[in-house]
Amino acid sequence: MKKVININLGGLPYIIDEDAYVHLNDYLDAIRSHFSYSEGCEEIMYDIELRMSELFQEQMKAKQIISMVDLEAAIEILGTPEEFGAESTNSMYEDPETKNQNHTKGGYKYIKTGKKMFRNPDEKVVSGVCSGLAAYLGIDDPLWVRILFVVGTFLGGFAVIAYILLSIIVPKAKTAADKLAMKGEPINIENIAKTVENEINDISQTIASLGSKKKV
Numbered sequence: 001m002k003k004v005i006n007i008n009l010g011g012l013p014y015i016i017d018e019d020a021y022v023h024l025n026d027y028l029d030a031i032r033s034h035f036s037y038s039e040g041c042e043e044i045m046y047d048i049e050l051r052m053s054e055l056f057q058e059q060m061k062a063k064q065i066i067s068m069v070d071l072e073a074a075i076e077i078l079g080t081p082e083e084f085g086a087e088s089t090n091s092m093y094e095d096p097e098t099k100n101q102n103h104t105k106g107g108y109k110y111i112k113t114g115k116k117m118f119r120n121p122d123e124k125v126v127s128g129v130c131s132g133l134a135a136y137l138g139i140d141d142p143l144w145v146r147i148l149f150v151v152g153t154f155l156g157g158f159a160v161i162a163y164i165l166l167s168i169i170v171p172k173a174k175t176a177a178d179k180l181a182m183k184g185e186p187i188n189i190e191n192i193a194k195t196v197e198n199e200i201n202d203i204s205q206t207i208a209s210l211g212s213k214k215k216v
Helices: 018-034 041-060 068-078 096-107 129-137 143-154 158-169 176-183 189-215
Strands: 004-009 012-017
Touching (some): 004 018, 004 041, 012 018, 041 189, 129 158, 129 176
């Protein structure tokens, strides 16, 4: 009988078998080492753990213990360290028996790229409904959605009610995974890291711009 360990991942408690626990630690250590140079390292790691937690929730269903098969399934979606330029710390990704289980047991091999509706806090005027809806519908410029709401307001006011309801019902895209899901992009390590680093760069540029204006 395998030893099991209690862990916390993405704010949720899990039970994981010892082999999977060792490889999970190796996997996360490889990712942390790769992004240690980045200002957003901690946020990247947090968002990756959240995403992995979501994948475990989707895959395990009634199961109670995370196994190597469950871990491999999550890694196949998130990406191995080698796939985004990091060094692997073990040979788990080259184990043919585990890979064969991953492809056949439980039907775990899948990648979700379907869009989800979120309010977009990065391009908001009021609450981010219009820019979030534009991303969901594949409209490059949220201005067109805003114009549609303005026209709807003058044609009977239904747009105001719709906007208020969407502001209440639709969640805000808080994490990198949320923002990728909003655009229908694969939620993997490479894209999560890019999203976090782009946000940090945008903030740095905004601060630098404000500092320049004050000096003038």
